[in-house]
Amino acid sequence: MITLNINGLEKHLDIDASTPILWALRDSLNMNGTKFGCGAALCGACTVHLDGRPIRSCVTSIASAVGKQITTIEAIALDKVGKAVQDAWVKHDVPQCGYCQSGQVMSATALLKSNDKPTDAEIDTAMSGNICRCGTYQRIRAAIKEASANIN
């Protein structure tokens, strides 16, 4: 039995300790907001926060998350910065197919929580691990700037 702290709640899971956080969320806890893209930390669709830092949940085992705080897209709007990011995403009409956007929102939120006035270059660096095949990068950047303005 493994105990995880997800979005502030204790969850007890009777699954293999090597299971990636992604599959604990999706298959065991029915939390589908975090997406499976590549399974190899290459696309960023599965990004969640572990103690506030963005990580790829498809390659991070639940064993390594014991005693830490996992935050997912389902709860990020409870955070002031996360809410500002989501609102900016809607205002700028960022998503197209939308499949990568949970991960984009999580990475953008983590960026703004550590650097609330990022430059273009800092945005590009922080977001470079999140792929969008629809190519919404320009709007992502604009939305991050909007959220930055709104939290400052």
Place this chain on the structure above:
Amino acid sequence: MRNECGRNWPKLHPTPNGRAVDEISRRGFLKAASVVGSGLVLGFFVPGGSKMAQAADKEKKITPNAFLRIAPDDTITVVVNRLEFGQGVATSLPMLIAEELGADWAQMRAELAPGGAIFNDPAFGIQITGASATMKNSYTQYREIGAAARAMLIACAARSWQVPESDCHTEHGRVIGPSGLSASFGSLADAAMRLPAPDSVVLKNPAHFTLIGQPTPRMDSRAKSNGTQSFGIDFKLPNTKVALVSRAPVFGATVASFDATRALAIPGVLAVFKVATDRGGSGVAVVAEGFWPAKQARDALDVKWNTGNVDKVDSGRQLIDYKALAKAPGMVAKDADVSALAEAAKKITAEYEFPYLAHAPMEPLNCVVELTDTSVNVWAGTQLQTFDRPAIAEASGLKPEQISLNTMFAGGSFGRRAAPTAYSSDREHCFHTMVNSGLVWAAGH
């Protein structure tokens, strides 16, 4: 017609005068597309089933009821006859109906149509999302549906008020009559939608458009920004199992051998068996209680592949072949007046090379299958329901009419979801083993 739909796009069938249908003029095409439910078939060659597309066209005329639900709470749900995979049809088609209805944008909702001939593209005569054809072919169709529903709401209100229909109009989700009479669509809907659809409709004068042509935010932006948008891969039935297929490193290769011992020892793994894949190839399927045991088991299979009889594709060789082909006579895609070129002071010659690109959507291909002795229910993000149905029938051994196909939002496609191989890999054993099973193809394999 530009082909955005990948390798299994139906072949265009030359017409008797020798011109392929993609040479039909844009004007003629629009004219054809404007005849709603007319049963026009643009000569698609449908492998093994060309009669099907024609038969599908003999459908009764399109009625608003199949496309539109107005609820007593004043929400208006538009049934979108396309796959939403980022291009925005779940916003743009509802805009057309909202415009003609005189609805408020805030009361509009969208859902994707299931497989069914009534949802065929009115010009292609098959149910398909591709060729950038949604707005081109369904623009008039959806406007007419909205206009028909508007006429029915007005008829219903005018009847109950005992006033002429010509004294009534719609705006902001209400029918407005003379002397301050007014009723919301929701309050009229039950009675109105039971009226017969009018034989002909009057479309709004484009000069009076308030929504069409206006930048309109996507209806799904919020759900796609907060993780609540459900995609095909998020759909589960109670007790759903997950199947993954170990696929050959090259198209058409077959399984020489595999060892399932280690895979079957992983807790949660239920079955391992060989399956046929496309292009005469084969693979090994793993069924498990969840994705992670299935993935571990697939990685532990130790499959040896037979690649002896498979074409060796070489990118360099391909490019040489393409260049040779480009110099050979071919079909002219677009006629342009290049006479001025002869006199041009400066000529620029450029060669553009494009690599072979994989249609790799971010959401891995997947479907959920619920199989009984007499029915198959499938949930999938698909671009080509008309062809999926016979593929599922063949794989399951059931009849096409026993198959229900539910269209799910898709995380991209780029044409990949126009090829029903996600089902055909189930052929033989899979369908009989995977009751209530989801099939996920993990990316990178």
